[in-house]
Structure formats: structure tokens, C-alpha cells
Amino acid sequence: MSALPARADAVVIGGGVVGTSAAFHLAEAGVDTVLLERGGLGGGASAHTAGMVRTYFPGAPATGRRAVRSLEAYRAFARRTGAPLALGRLGFLVLFTDERQIADFEADQEAQRAAGVEVGLIGAREAAGLNPLVGERAVLAAAWSPEAYHVDGLDIVRGYAAGARGHGARLYTHTPVVRIDDDNTVHTPRGSVRADTIVCAAGPWAGEVASLASVDLPLAPHAMEMLFTDVPPAPHPELPMTLDAGSGLRIRSWRDRILLAMGAPKADETRDAWLGRVSGRLGALFPALDGIGLHRAWSGDFDASPGNTAFIGAHPTRRFLYAAGFTGAGLCQAPAAGEQLRDLLIAA
Incomplete structure (x- = not known):
């Protein structure tokens, strides 16, 4: 079991479809990235869906816009990540x-x-x-x-994970986060890593992870x-x-x-x-x-938000980014969410 590095530009917490998308887009942009997943990659909500990507979300055109961009990215998935992706x-x-x-x-x-x-x-x-x-x-x-x-969500997770590794990201599975210090040092049973920026993409556990950093995400x-x-x-x-x-x-x-x-x-x-x-x-x-x-x-x-629409953003006083509240539609929005997290980090 390899130890964690002492520091990283970004530590992504969560190895589902949104977390691996974030790790891929950050690493592709040259950001020194570490991903921590409490279980196996794609073992949470990403593995328990109907396996669909769509662009129409009734009453939520903003979600649709993100899904339209994500579908474009899935069509270019093999070229970007090197991994095939079948869309039926x-x-x-x-x-x-x-x-x-x-x-x-x-x-x-x-x-x-x-x-x-x-x-x-x-x-x-x-x-x-x-x-x-x-x-x-x-x-x-x-x-x-x-x-x-129709799409296999695990194919997306594995493709983004492989692509992230290809750009230098380091991914650690079975590595739960147990504490986050005020200086963004992230503690796990495997060791600790200090992050310039934490990226919370932990699905149903995103609220719990955020609370470790004294950040309130209104999720249920x-x-x-x-x-x-x-x-x-x-x-x-x-x-x-x-x-x-x-x-x-x-x-x-x-x-x-x-x-x-x-x-x-x-x-x-x-x-x-x-x-x-x-x-x-x-x-x-x-x-x-x-x-x-x-x-x-x-x-x-x-992970459900109060309005059942995902929120992606940055904490106003610490280097903590989040993407949460996808309510089972993370497959539909993961590429665009990863791009948005990358842009938020680079602009910070």
C-alpha cells in the first residue's frame, strides 16, 4: 500500500463519475492531482443508476445545458481519454x-x-x-x-480514471478521508496530504466530507x-x-x-x-x-440538493471546490462538471 504524497495542487475526494471527471480535467490541464476514494472507483451512486445519459430535464434548462455539453464530450470520449465508450x-x-x-x-x-x-x-x-x-x-x-x-457508467469512470493517470494524476482507492485541517491537510488511514485546493465530489457523502472542512453543503x-x-x-x-x-x-x-x-x-x-x-x-x-x-x-x-439541481462552486474563504446534488443524474453532467471545476480552480 503506497503512502500518499506530502502535497498536491488539488485533492479530489470521491471516485465516482464526477470525481474522476474532475481528476481527468485537472490533470489534463497540468494540475498536480491526487484523488481519494473511500471504496472502489465507481462503487457508489455511479454504479446504481439506470445507465442513461440524456439532455432533457423537465423544468431545469440549466441542467439541460450542462447535459448537452456533456453529451458532446462523451462523443469525443475515446479521443480525449483513450478509452472507448459505447452510446446506444x-x-x-x-x-x-x-x-x-x-x-x-x-x-x-x-x-x-x-x-x-x-x-x-x-x-x-x-x-x-x-x-x-x-x-x-x-x-x-x-x-x-x-x-x-444507454451507457455503462463504469466505462465512464474507468475511462476518466485511466486518462487522469495518463496525465500524471495519482488515484488512491479504499482511502477514506477522516479529517481535514484548516490548512487543507487531508488525513486518511494511509497518511496525509496537504492540498492547495480540495475538490469535493463525494456523491451521497459530499455533505459529510464538506463538514470535515467546516463547509456547509445543504445536501440530504x-x-x-x-x-x-x-x-x-x-x-x-x-x-x-x-x-x-x-x-x-x-x-x-x-x-x-x-x-x-x-x-x-x-x-x-x-x-x-x-x-x-x-x-x-x-x-x-x-x-x-x-x-x-x-x-x-x-x-x-x-446526493440530493434542496431544488434537485446540482450546485458547483467554490467556498468564499478557503480553497474548497464542490460539485454535489446531482440526484442520480451525475452521468448526464459529469464532463461539464469536471470542466467547470477545472476552470474554477485555475481562475482562483
Whole structure:
């Protein structure tokens, strides 16, 4: 087990998709970079997602702008990092079941387009044509964004990690941060390293890490459980990611089954009651899946901000940068987040 260096220009805390992106972009810019990860690379929230990158985020065009830039970066990923990255187009469909949702979409559309997001309003019949499981009579209209792709999040983490090492960054796994001194000395069981700048990209633990440096990040871990259905009775084509605007239920193809999510049980709700809510909404929107068996796929915590939009910035009085609050959408924004952290550090 190699010891940590005595100092570094930047110490990135967190080895998920955002942390490895930050390490890559910093090292590529010539910044002497050390990354510390409490477990294995990509072992946190980055490994517990639906494996999608998209550019349309309803009601959040600023997030969409970051996602548009990130998709451009993913298309150049192999050239920049030397690691291949497969993007499989699926598209993103958002189902509207009441007129208010349609009005909200129309009020938001101009800002979305100004952010570079490709999205339009379609009718229920066209929505059912894109996803044959949709019950045409259950929806009024839908938003359709073709710029959504399947991707393996661990491929992104490994690619950025390899690229960061290629530019001289030093990455340490199974190295939790236990204390941060006022002079930015970061202490771990492996030793200590003094950072000119700390970069906090620790996902669900970002608030905990920030508190070690006496920095307040208003984060709350957000639980999410992914579910698999039984094999549907009839074969289905590969489906777009489909979101119910009302309940947050989302589904997509996963081999011969359907992968879905709708949050997690509430504090006062049993898991069986939650599964009943999920099953009821699933059957109402997708009649062919009514009553189908549901099984745990995987679960995890995500870093959630009060407004469910990521915040990236710098502490006003110490050299401490942060990127947190991605609420499970870190894959969609990681390249742009890494670029922004790099720019903040260089400008400081």
C-alpha cells in the first residue's frame, strides 16, 4: 500500500463519475492531482443508476445545458481519454396525464431550446408508437427528446480514471478521508496530504466530507430502488426511457425484462405498500404490465440538493471546490462538471 504524497495542487475526494471527471480535467490541464476514494472507483451512486445519459430535464434548462455539453464530450470520449465508450440511442419520453403538465412543458420549452435541448410535444398516439407499452387512452400528450442514450457508467469512470493517470494524476482507492485541517491537510488511514485546493465530489457523502472542512453543503441523501419486472408475456422492442410526469415512475428495457424506478418507500410506508403504489401506476400507464411481478434490482443513495439541481462552486474563504446534488443524474453532467471545476480552480 503506497503512502500518499506530502502535497498536491488539488485533492479530489470521491471516485465516482464526477470525481474522476474532475481528476481527468485537472490533470489534463497540468494540475498536480491526487484523488481519494473511500471504496472502489465507481462503487457508489455511479454504479446504481439506470445507465442513461440524456439532455432533457423537465423544468431545469440549466441542467439541460450542462447535459448537452456533456453529451458532446462523451462523443469525443475515446479521443480525449483513450478509452472507448459505447452510446446506444434510446430516446426519452415524458408522459403527460393532465393539462397542467402540458402547460408547464410549453412554458419551459423556449428555455430548453435556448439551452440546446432537442425536445418537442407529441400526441398520445405518437407516444404509443414510440413505446408500444403506453396505454394511449391513459395519456393526453408527451414530450419526446431523441437525445438519450444507454451507457455503462463504469466505462465512464474507468475511462476518466485511466486518462487522469495518463496525465500524471495519482488515484488512491479504499482511502477514506477522516479529517481535514484548516490548512487543507487531508488525513486518511494511509497518511496525509496537504492540498492547495480540495475538490469535493463525494456523491451521497459530499455533505459529510464538506463538514470535515467546516463547509456547509445543504445536501440530504435521497434513496432510490430500481426494480425488475418478470419477463413480460409478449416480447417487446427496445423501449425509450419513459417517465410519468405525475408520479416520477420511469421505465426502460433491460434485456428481456423492464427496469423501473419510482423513488423508495416513504418514512411511514411499508415496502409492500410502496410496491402496491408502483404496481398500480405501472398498470394504469402500461396496461400490458398490469399485475406483473416486481423484484428488487439494486438500490442506493444519491446526493440530493434542496431544488434537485446540482450546485458547483467554490467556498468564499478557503480553497474548497464542490460539485454535489446531482440526484442520480451525475452521468448526464459529469464532463461539464469536471470542466467547470477545472476552470474554477485555475481562475482562483
